[in-house]
Amino acid sequence: MSKLHDFQHRWVTTFQRSVGNPVLRRLPAQQLLETRGRVSGQPRITPIGGRRVGDQFWLVSEFGERSQYIRNIQADNRVRVRLRGRWFSGSAQLLPEDDPIARLRSLPRANSAAVRLVGTDLLTVRIDLDPS
Template sequence: MSEQANPRVRPFAERLHFIPRLIVRHPQALLVRLFRNYIERAPGWVLLTTKGRKTGLPREVLLPCERFDNRVLVISTYGWRSNWMRNIQSHPEVRITCEGQTMDGRADIIEAVLVRQELVSAHPFFVPFPTHLLNAIHRTILRPLWVPFLRWWVRRRPVVVIHVRQ
């Protein structure tokens, strides 16, 4: 049985998804519009453009990410209820903007828990800080603490790997 069909394994945050949808949705769109130049170049972030599952219109969301080998790793905090997750289930072809480049890709949702845990162990996923020193501390000194947390975190959350076309 897939995790998507089993409501017992869904993250608690998924039940609270209505709160950020009401509060964050429009301010995030405004922030993306105001700071697009910075966001498109910010390390550790990706501007993901999906195709709306109902309208077919482009939908943008700003997500923290981990990049490796022409791939981008993102995690859905709110599980399957995130609009961007439901959009890529319907239309896996996406566009990403990161480090000043816009690229097309295909989003693959990783179903197997062990594979998700292996991915975050090999490519730890840290929400980036605006200073290199704090990012370096996270990736070195705090890594032994973060990796077990990430392995626990992804047990109930979808992990998406976007394969970027060059």
């Protein structure tokens, strides 16, 4: 990983933690991902952008395995996703073989543009939603 990517990762994640995520978590229409902290076991809520397709929810992580929520998924893939104000349980699958750029073309445009702009190590995630 280049020094530029390291700087970009630090800058973006610092901004997300201190400004972006606290604001976005409070928006009723914001999609959220709840994982379990791999050390604490406590719920961790992350604003995300993606799209539900049938019984699956798709998203692309901008920093791949460097993202804390991805590291939490690696430790425990049981997650919850809030879509349109309603929580759904499911199992997250990391898909490094999927083409994240192609996947972003099928996801909401604004979020996909932001992920491509700041992302340095894109990783596709599929969440298989439990039957309701």
